[in-house]
Amino acid sequence: MTPDKQEILAKQIEEQYTLFSQRPEVPGYITENLSHGMRDYQTAAIENLIFTQQNPKADEHFNHLLFHMATGSGKTLILASSILYMFKEHGYQNFLFFVNTDGIVKKTIDNLTNEKSPKYLFRKEGIIIDNRRIEIVLVDIFPSTPAPNTIYLKVSTIQKLHLDLTEPRENSMTYQSLEEMDIVLLADEAHHINASTRKKGKMTVAEAEAKTWEKTIERLLALRNKNRLLEYTATVTLTDDNIFNKYRSKIVFQYDLKKFMKDGYSKNVMLLRATENDDVKMLHAVLLSQYRKYIAKEYGIDIKPIILFKSNKVDISKKANERLLQMIRSMTSDTLENLIKKGIETYQNEKNIWGKAFRYFKTLDSNKIVFDLKFDFTETTTPNMNDSSQTSLLSEGNASLLNTLEEANNPVRAIFAVAKLNEGWDVLNLYDIVRISEGSSDTKKATDSEAQLIGRGARYYPFLYKDKVEDKRRFDDYPSPLKAIETLHYHTINDSAYLKSLEKSLREAQITVKEAEAEPVVAKLKTNFKNHHIYKHGKIYINRLVPTSITDYDNLSKYQVSTNFEVPLEVAVEQKIDKSLLEGSVSTTKEYQWKPEKRFIRKALQRNPFFHFRNLKNYVPSINSIREFIEKDSFLGQLTIYFILPSGIELTDLSPIEKLNAVESFLKYAEKKIRNNYMKERGTPVFEGVAFSKLIDDYYLEINKVNRGVSDVSEIKEPRSMRGKDWFVYDKAIVNQLEDDMIDFVQSYVEELKETYKNVFLIRNERSIKIVEIDGVRGFMPDFLLYLQDDEVTYQVFLEPKGGHLIEKDRWKQNFLEELNKRDIVQVLSENDNVRLIGIKFYSNSSEQKAAFRDDFKEKLLEGR
Known part of the structure; x- marks a missing residue:
């Protein structure tokens, strides 16, 4: 992937994920070495960093990146994660942090090096990577011969850094000394160093000073091809053409204040x-x-x-x-x-x-x-x-x-x-x-x-x-x-x-910004509906949850882990053959089967903190020791690795390190599967009825006057009177624009539905009805239920309006809804066999998606009858 000239890098990366590129996984050594967990958007930010640095042309296209993230969104945690990633995966040991104020310098030193600080960003017990303790050492100059397992960190104001480099003194950092080592530059509040980019006319004294800082950073970055500049700021004036042109190919992740507040991470x-x-x-x-x-x-x-x-x-x-x-x-x-x-x-x-x-x-x-x-x-x-x-x-x-x-x-x-x-x-x-x-x-x-x-x-x-x-x-x-x-x-x-x-x-x-005056709005069930036999005697069907047990996880196959593992050619022989062989000149290969000796398995387990017993027991509760995990046939006792080797190379030609690497590759695969598939409670395909009156009642929302110029108008919830519409069970619908549009759609088919069904009711689900994916733990609350009855069958139809920006993220929900239509998968426990569950595709913004919803709606509820 090379940067597009018209849109910011972050959007290009998301498009790559959507089309054909696999989203990289944040390694365990990052998440396990932070003082607290990462939020979803922070994980996404590091995924994007990894994606760029895995690119073979990263030195050319992705040596300068910017994280554009809202104030309060945890940019410093991203910075700390970046340090761990660049150290472990790419071997960087020298990190140069700079900012424009002394106060932030002192705070950063505390955050990154003071284990006693309440805001220390790494785990209090110390940073452990590959079973080795990693030290972060504050320095004034980077050592010419760095010690192993050590991250060197220089923290400075941009003013002092510029002065030290332009007026070098004895025992201070110089451009010449930095020419001999790869460094990662970390720029906090990075918008302060863009004076020359931002300003093309006459400059003030302060702007002229900032211009020299910008040139200093550019010179540092250019010293070596391997150097990296990672910027972090909440302030990027993309409306300025000069700034936009500089940064559109560099903004690796964007999470603005508007989205930050909407997602609930602020007051x-x-x-x-x-x-x-x-x-x-x-x-x-x-x-x-x-x-x-x-x-x-x-x-x-x-x-x-x-x-x-x-x-x-x-x-x-x-x-x-x-x-x-x-x-x-x-x-x-x-x-x-x-x-x-x-x-x-x-x-x-x-x-x-x-x-x-x-x-x-x-x-x-x-x-x-x-x-x-x-x-x-x-x-x-x-x-x-x-x-x-x-x-x-x-x-x-x-x-x-x-x-x-x-x-x-x-x-x-x-x-x-x-x-x-x-x-x-x-x-x-x-x-x-x-x-x-x-x-x-x-x-x-x-x-x-x-x-x-x-x-x-x-x-x-x-x-x-x-x-x-x-x-x-x-x-x-x-x-x-x-x-x-x-x-x-x-x-x-x-x-x-x-x-x-x-x-x-x-x-x-x-x-x-909300006005202080909040308007409480109550949506009340209509009296006619409360007197209806459906409300008094009907049921809503939700699936049964069961706790997982030790026997649910007494075999690696329960985690979807296969102990027959094929090692890719490049991994198997990376030390034995020239890279050119991997680019098309290998004509014949042969498969070799290897059952790893316990010493290889034990060593590989020791090098991966996830498989340390205290942690592994949280995911594999059926084991009582690491020895049991290694020797038991249901776990690693039957592990078999298949090497695909080119002609001329035998299994005996592989070094112990290469064999160990193969076992570690298997463990990385197994770790991902174990993490993703272990659940404390799971949904079942068995749906049982709960009385209408227990789940459906009046509900309350506070509707605030908001700054509409800032808020996404389509997300603002407002009350809509539903009086005179006997098919809607509440006296009003408190909905956003997309939900309101979907109600209009249903209304346009109500008369046609009534010709087929004797009872037609649309129910707003305000956080009371939750279903959980079958054999999974992810749950969600469909926004609407369409309850239909004819002389023989009751139909419970799940409807979900979904903003276009959420469709890919929530695709699993639509897949789950469509699974409900398969009667051989779902079992409905009812007094008779006359209850059907129906899931309809998402209702969304675009005309194409609305057409798909309409076709699915008509086929399942009208034409297919």
């Missing part, structure tokens, strides 16, 4: 428009912060919500800090009760966060609230981060305090600052940003800065709830007080010109 963002003075605004923010803390505690969640009070001048910030502390010190139960009373009067008819918070405080002991406020908000816990010499919050003096705000031993509850929440501040438990004494500055520069602030503050804070820690929002579609700890509130002024400018900035930054 929700809401604007709170305020007209109160600063004193009241600050007290309200403090109470709202306490409300979050109290609510979380009621659910057994320990959380320390942070407030950022932002001003535009240092003296205003300091005075506000002093004023808040003074008000809290002098607070009594009477003053608090008066504040709550006024809050209730103001928001008594509101169902937003203010109404909920003030009504909640009304039920509590005011003396207890005052005591907690005075304990939680003191000089120590509300630091003022302003200093005349500081330009950002993450200065050297503040870095330690601000980068550990989530930690239990960090006392901070509120921060007063003028400087922006800048690159490198990875706070997760920031829940309120409050503007203090700021006028209605509606300049684009001002609101752009605020949009950036909101975007960085929206990072999600994972918390333990019901014995699980999730890294995604859980309560978007459910009424729960815990929405309060999944939402960032931006307390702003109520000025139309300012808000209009802010909305434009948010739109450009792709930040989805």
Whole structure:
């Protein structure tokens, strides 16, 4: 594959996967050596990196790559994974990390080398690859003779790196020394080094300085063909033609903020428009912060919500800090009760966060609230981060305090600052940003800065709830007080010109912002349907789940692993014959059978951490020792490897290393199969009925006003009245645009369906009906059920609208639905034999896909009758 000139590299790679290229698998040595698991999109990012570096022309086409990923999406975890991959697979030992600020340098050193840091990215027990401990060593210069099993890491600001290279000193890095070694350049916040690309006219002093940095990096990359430059940033101005032309062949993965927020990996963002003075605004923010803390505690969640009070001048910030502390010190139960009373009067008819918070405080002991406020908000816990010499919050003096705000031993509850929440501040438990004494500055520069602030503050804070820690929002579609700890509130002024400018900035930054006023919408079952015999006596059929047992996995064949393994020619003889033989000149070959001796098997198992007993037991519960796994016929006791060798080479010609490599190839194949096929619970082909009334009931969704310029309008759910449509069981449908279109499609066939069936009901499935793939563990909840009855048979039809961008990812769901049509596979347990399950192809956006859905719908429900 070579880069196309018209679309970005990431899209080309996805097309390759769709057409004919196999998606590479992220090796176990990456996932097992990280401090926490990878999200799906992070896995996809590393897959794309692997795909490019496996290309024979990677030195030419893929030596410079960029990961374009949203703020908060875990770019540094991708960076850490990249280091492991480039070290293990391609032999790189020298990694040069650079960024534009000292604060991020210090944070990165902690993240990559300090095993005691709470944000250390690798496993605390140390990095183990091929049964060897790998050390990461910080250096100023790379050694001329590197030690084995060692990754050398130099971390620098781009400014210092440029100075060291252009004005070399004794014992410092030079261009000349770097000409002798392969290096991987790691550029964080990489948009800062594109001045010469971005700017073609007259430059400012800062831009001219950045231009020299860009040239420095280009020169470093060009020193050796094997050098690599991997960039990581959330900010790539692809609307700039110069930037686009530079990066379209380099963006190896793209995951923007809009998708990041839509996928639930951020907090929700809401604007709170305020007209109160600063004193009241600050007290309200403090109470709202306490409300979050109290609510979380009621659910057994320990959380320390942070407030950022932002001003535009240092003296205003300091005075506000002093004023808040003074008000809290002098607070009594009477003053608090008066504040709550006024809050209730103001928001008594509101169902937003203010109404909920003030009504909640009304039920509590005011003396207890005052005591907690005075304990939680003191000089120590509300630091003022302003200093005349500081330009950002993450200065050297503040870095330690601000980068550990989530930690239990960090006392901070509120921060007063003028400087922006800048690159490198990875706070997760920031829940309120409050503007203090700021006028209605509606300049684009001002609101752009605020949009950036909101975007960085929206990072999600994972918390333990019901014995699980999730890294995604859980309560978007459910009424729960815990929405309060999944939402960032931006307390702003109520000025139309300012808000209009802010909305434009948010739109450009792709930040989805909800208005504070949430409209609760209830879809109610129609009375006529609740009185219908189908609702009272009918059943919905879902498949039975059974736990897996040890006997389910007492043989490698249960994992779809064959112990007759053929080694590809190239692997078998890579050390014995010239590469040219592999390119077409091998005329005859012969097959040799080899049963590996135990020493080869044991050594290969030792070199793969997946097969270390403590881990393997999690996937192969029937074994009691590695010896049993090696010797038992049902596992590796009958392992046979078939070598396909060219004429002139015998089995005895293969070296022990080549034989060991063959066993390791088998184990890689077996590992993938074992991982993919081990399940704790699986779906069965047996479908049993559950009473309608147990699964189908009224349901509730909160519909928020959103920034439509940012949100994908097709994904916005809105209520649609279904009164007068006796075939739809709810009084309204709360659906997005695609779902609404599918309802229209069904409606266009209702009369024709009624000519064939005596009962026709379309049911919206709002997360209550789940089916699981047969002999698999993947489950899903079809969006709609079409329930049909004639005089003899009841038909349960599964309908699934699917956005075009999800069709390939969810193809297995359509395959599963189509399996349901095969009566020899599916068994329906009913009082009689007159229940049929029918799966219809996806309903999707394109005219071609809609036509396929229509044809399938008509054939199975109308023409085939």
